[in-house]
Amino acid sequence: MSFSFDYLYQGFVTALSFQNLFWALVGCFIGTLVGVLPGIGPASGIAILLPLTTVLPPTSAIIMMAAIYYGAMYGGSTTAIVVNIPGEASSVPTAIDGYEMAKQGRAGPALAISAISSFVAGTLGLVGLTFFAPLLADVAVAFGPPEYFALMFMALTLIISLSGRALLKGIISMAIGLMTALIGQDPLTGAARLTFGFPKLLAGIDFISVIVGLFAISEVMINVEQRVTAISQKIGSWMPVWADVKQCIGAMLRSTGVGFFLGLLPGVTPSVTTFVAYDLEKRVSKHPERFGHGAIEGVAAPEGANNATSSAGFVPLFSFGIPTAPSMAVLLGGLMMYGLQPGPMLFKQNPEFVWTIIASMYIGNAMLIVLNLPLVGMWARICVIPFYILGPLIVFFSVLGTYSIRFLAFDVWIMFLFGGIGYFMRKLGYPVAPMVLATVIAQMMETSLGQSLLISQGSPLILFTRPISAVFMGLAILSIGRGIWIEARAKTLEVAIEDPD
């Protein structure tokens, strides 16, 4: 799939047809709605609408499905900021600072920056896709199991080392997250772990229930017991000031880079890249203590990474026909229904098809920002709704979303349980972020390690002898070293029991 202005131009012409514009709009809209509901992610959204797309020509259908995919990114961040319900794991870092901003009456600027950052990153990502796809695709497949493990390991160490002086608490949080992720079947052998003979536990604990519980439910509990009148008493201006935006430019660019490159790798979902981008931003910031208390870059970074990753996800799809995420896979399934053969040849043989879709993605990104910016005011208003109404509704959405993951009441009970756990973690000052990240990447980490050891005949040295993984492992070890160093020094200052964020 190589670039050509001619193709791109043709692509735009087709994408700008009334029909395709309409379907792109529908997709954006549905995607946003889907993203707003926790649990119903883009994969389910696309899967549900797949039958409807049979009446559409393939191009329009794909345009709509792609629009749903990145539209969902927007929706997820909206609820994360406004009511502290991360729609997906990828919205979690956004919730951390975004919700704080909402409490300070700055939900408007948070939402707006989220939209702007998403647009910038998404578009830049598309540019990367347009011009560099073949090159990038090769980068993507250079990552094998050892590289994946090294990458995941590094992401994990990044986040605990960012617990600052409360390293121990960060590690505990991460360890509990890892333990939760362990329950169920071993990804490599299928052996039952920590299930004590309960077949329901074989599937493990879904991390959406954990996240919704930790964030939404515990927040409701805390608000309710303090008889909070509303999330924020007044709303400041709906739009951010120019100074805010300027502050975030760096964040937007950096997160685009991180999100895009990591997003190229099949299996690396936005959930991981948003955390890495957030961490990176915190590290390079001159005032890292602001993060967690409403730092606007803390919203711009994950949002940018989110969309950059979505754009990057199309590279392996268009170059090799490999879906990088379940939602992409559903898209592929949809293609097959039309009699189109997925795989690298699809796009080689139908370049007009690919370029129309890419063109439509540029348009889609623009559409989303046009759709969402005006709505910022409306969404921000939600924060002012009296909590005695909003609280139960938040719980309703949480239950709805959690149940819709697998239609099992079990998942809702997990949400309930982690609501309690989250509540206590907050009372006792434990950071939640490491737990979430651990839950999300644990399986991939273990699978990659297992595969790597099989390839290397049992030698862990494979992680260090291959250039890419060696780099990541090195970074990881540096992170750990730095973390221990800070913690050790902290001992002499006797700040062992301090609020971490």
Next chain:
Amino acid sequence: MKRIAVGTIVLLATVAMAWAGAANAADFPHKRITYNICFNPGGESDITARIQEQALKKNLGADVVIQYKIGGGGALCWSELVQTAPDGYTIAGHNLPHTILQPMEMGDAGYKTLDLKQIYMFESTPNVLMVRKDSPFQTLKDFVEYAKKNPPGVVTVGGSGTSSANDLGTTMLGKAAGIKLTYVPFGGTGSAVPALLGNHVTALMSYSPMVVQYRDKFRFLAIASEKRMDVIPDVPTFRELGYDIVEGAYRGVAAPPGTPDAIIKKLADAFDKTMKDPEVKKKMDQNGFKTEFMGPEASLALVKKKTVEYEAIMKELGRIKK
């Protein structure tokens, strides 16, 4: 006041549950049917279901909703199926050899092979051994020789899942050729393919649809079917090359144990008509699937036959205790 309310609720609930529980075969189906897929979207099971969907709805005369219950390599979905009400409104895709091997190897997979009541078996995808186009192996013979010359286990073969057809196929090849191959399990075909593209594994033992998709990136050394497939006629069979290996995944649908036979028959007929629908047949062939047409009795017979076969093979290969 409160007690009357509670009492009424309890009474209504009881009536409701009684009403819902009665499975009436005569007017089946009168509401929508849930078709559970046990693997990731985009995989072979999913694609097949999508191809079948429209025709199935027509032939059943009811709405069909596709849902995903992913986990444990399928074990989650099947263990849940055996606990669902046997009224015919919930069915699940099921795979051989997974449903045979999992209870065998895992001790407690949450279900037993014969608990799954067979409705229909509609396709099979034989195993295919593939390497990159730029690899030094031109034929299966080259591959085997290379494996013999090198220390055991150095040659890695990726595939989808554990206790799956890919897994078993690799072990069978190793045994038949007298070489030791290291099988590297991946979460699905979707994650195994990049591993080969990136040269992280020596070869892949995957399914026939992949041949259709990756024709220009991979070289296909052999296919584990009885004779060559029409859609990919230049791939030789293992048998032709001297190794008696016929293996792959069979896919079908199953219902919870205790589902009335009359309902099973209706479902089976609908699937039969669906698979014989020309549109469906065309898409299946195009995508590298081999269609099968096995009703409930034939499917059950296949399962039993394969169980005996696999038990012997697994013992011989040392994967389960004798």
Next chain:
Amino acid sequence: MKTLRPAYIAVGCFLAVLGLFILYASSLIRVGVERALSPRTFPFTIGFLILFCGIGLAIKSWRFRGEDLKIPWPDREGIRINLGSLVLLAFYIVLMKPLGFPLSTFLYVTCSIWFLKPAKWVTAIVIGLIFGFISYYVFIHLLKLSFPLGFLFEGLEG
């Protein structure tokens, strides 16, 4: 426990026990075929990690002699409201299957709003009805998601 120090010591001990428990549960894992990475490895590692972190936390907090911070527990009224809300939520989840999603949503939303602000019971009923309806119409009817219908709606989705 009103302050952090004793709380942390307690948490530390709890974690240590949890770690031991995980180690025990891990030893029960069936190891089938010999593979490079045993299914027991990760659980054992995590078990040990939690065990040591727990012990470390307990010891560190014990030895801490600095300023102890109060835990922001809620007051009496807060506890009542909190527990009440949790009980309502528990009922919601339990009743979801038998009563169906729309009905239990209506009940939950209405009762919760009423519980949080008894004066506004009209609002409670209205909003409860709205969301009960939405949960039926949008999610079950339009999107065809398999939420439990309960006896009232069983016949509708034919």
